[in-house]
Amino acid sequence: MACNSSGCESGGCYGREKENGCKVVDVKETVRLCVKCKSNEPMTFGDGGSDDGRFCAECFRSNVYGKFRLAVTSHAMITPSDNVLVAFSGRSSSRVALQFVHELQVKALKNYEASRDRSLPVFGVGVAFVDESAAYPSLSGGMSDAIAWVRSTVLSLSPPEKDLHVVPIESVFGSDSVEARDRLVKLLDSVSDETGKEDLLLHLKMLSLQKVASENGYNRLVVGSCTSRLASHVLTATVKGRGYSLSADIQHVDARWKVPIVLPLRDCVWQEITRLCHLDGLKTVELARHPQSGINDLVSSFVALLQEENPSRECTIVRTAAKLTPFYFNKIPETDDSCVPMATQRRLKKFNLKYDGSMTTEAFCPICNGPLNGSDSSEDESDALYDACCSSCRFQILPQEPSSLDHFGSLLPHHMISQVKHHQKFDSQTYLREKIKDCLLLDDEEAV
């Protein structure tokens, strides 16, 4: 029913209709209602952002959780037989990811206990926190407090219980912590480009997460990257010449790793996440960041500027990048897992949510794991590491002097350098022959 009041917002008077009938009300006295449920008072966060004062607390929360749940189900991120490791930095985004995964698990447990046949198991959840103090010494002061806080936070999120793995970033070099730290410092010191150093640390961080995940039997790694984070990544990738591999990084699923990475908060913006933390009283820990002076920081400032000019810019950026063609590994891989319940298997097949894991047609950079474009191959065949890397890593991470390459290679963690040897031996003829040899009737020498 239309209301004549000039101060009346859409939906503002509905709740009052039956009680008072519509009347001309002064703007200040108009009771505003949530635009979704039209019954509760909307929340105002007062952070100057968009959508402030439109939704009540419950609807706001269910909007955000709804996006998370939709991402999880439509991309088969977490299924009953999975063992999921949540990468937790203590900051808002991963805090929300952890919270939501926990709630999903609680619900699954409730259903399990209520069901008669107990056919669907409850997925397992673990938490990993990467300790970067070996790389950023300024962090070591607050690190033990931070870890204690993380521990108590994880403890509070039970039942169901969750294992906490505190992963020192130098663990990619092995378990001897002194030697590993030493190797990490040597490696970082040999990278002269500031941005290259930051990016190399990100790659090492991912390697350490992969290591702890696979060593502890996890088959999914949950990363809390939100839309805003991805928008910055789109621009940093563009300015670093990584346009080819960009589409691999921004999808909901990234299965080029041993333990596939899933991004359930990909469709949520930073503002929603901080508001949710505020609303639910989710505590976060902000470790003092090493001052960033490179390209990554420049891009973050640029995106912040664009957001001021237009609050939906981040979404547009990610939406543009989402129109790029993803890779075959941007889906959960098919596995012959007899533990996967039949109902789940049927559902995954029906919606084509998986891909055939044996279809490896891409070569990857050993440092950043980015798929390599044909145009990246160098004419200069003298160094295996140089040849194997993408052009961006060649410029910002590898040393510029050819004579230093060998030494640099020896500083890299074993996992990265072993990729190089694999790449070196990659011979497409042999590879293809391997794939079809079951069908060949003749011996190798006589075959086509």
Place this chain on the structure above:
Amino acid sequence: MERGEAKSKKAGGPPRLCCICNERRPVLKRPKTLQQICRECFYEVFEEEIHQAIVNNGLFKSGERVAIGASGGKDSTVLAYVLSELNRRYSYGLDLFLLSIDEGITGYRDDSLETVKRNELQYGLPLQILSYKDLYGWTMDDIVKMIGLKNNCTFCGVFRRQALDRGAALLKVDKLVTGHNADDIAETVLLNILRGDIARLSRCTSITTGEDGPIPRCKPFKYTYEKEIVIYPFCCFKSSLDYFSTECIYSPNAYRGFAREFIKDLERLRPRAILDIIKSGEDFRIATTTKMPEQGTCERCGYISSQKWCKACVLLDGLNRGLPKMGIGRARGGGVNGGDHKKETKAGSTVKTLESKQCGSLDF
């Protein structure tokens, strides 16, 4: 990038000799590579890289008539000079012309046109000038008086594109070259990402566009840095080339300014990032099905268009009817960004990103 590229951070102190010839004293740090370089080597490598871009991309064939879009600004003036020089030195066999568009901007275009007229004499290249007033009945001054300083770049860009095509037809040339440099193309890549234009994103890094149309356009400066275009005349002539160097008086509000500022900051941190942006643009995985809109002709004027009326006719119609917002922003029912349509089409990126498409004739 060459692996021997000098990084200024690593240099202990300035080397005493030019990186390239090792004979002469270096006088500048090359913006693209930060190499310490002497005057002669700079203009040699500058010209050589452009020659390589032309040859490696097969931009021209011998005997072709080529029009140089000449605004009187630094890019097109240097382009005219370098192209006529390379044409002579490497015997490209081209017939070169200058084509200039008068948008009718007092205190800006009238001055820069004087420059082009001088270039005609200096380089011995025949000049053709077309004006918005003659073609459309409106000058940019008139347009800005009507619509203000928002979206004016859209009008100018759309009109200029068509004007250049008409001029090219009048001169009966086979190709049009423009002075778009690496900075311009990098800005356009960024802008298209920011604005969600995946179709333009897939086309904007091509060095030649519109090959299947009547007037292909190429950008020989695709890999040339703006800073180097500014430096070049000083190295060549120890003074500025005769060109007009003021910004368009209507430009400050263009959205492109955001991208331009960012790229300037980026260049300071990492000069090669400009080329890296272009590389990314070339490498983006964009399905070919998303690229081309339906090709047709404008019902009103016969120009190529993907809609019933070409953009220029739509805008003109709006102006003539006193409805200047017509043709600005997205069409109804297709809007994606709520409430912010007007800002979407500000900058003149249409000039650089739309390519000439197949069409009947340019008889208007």
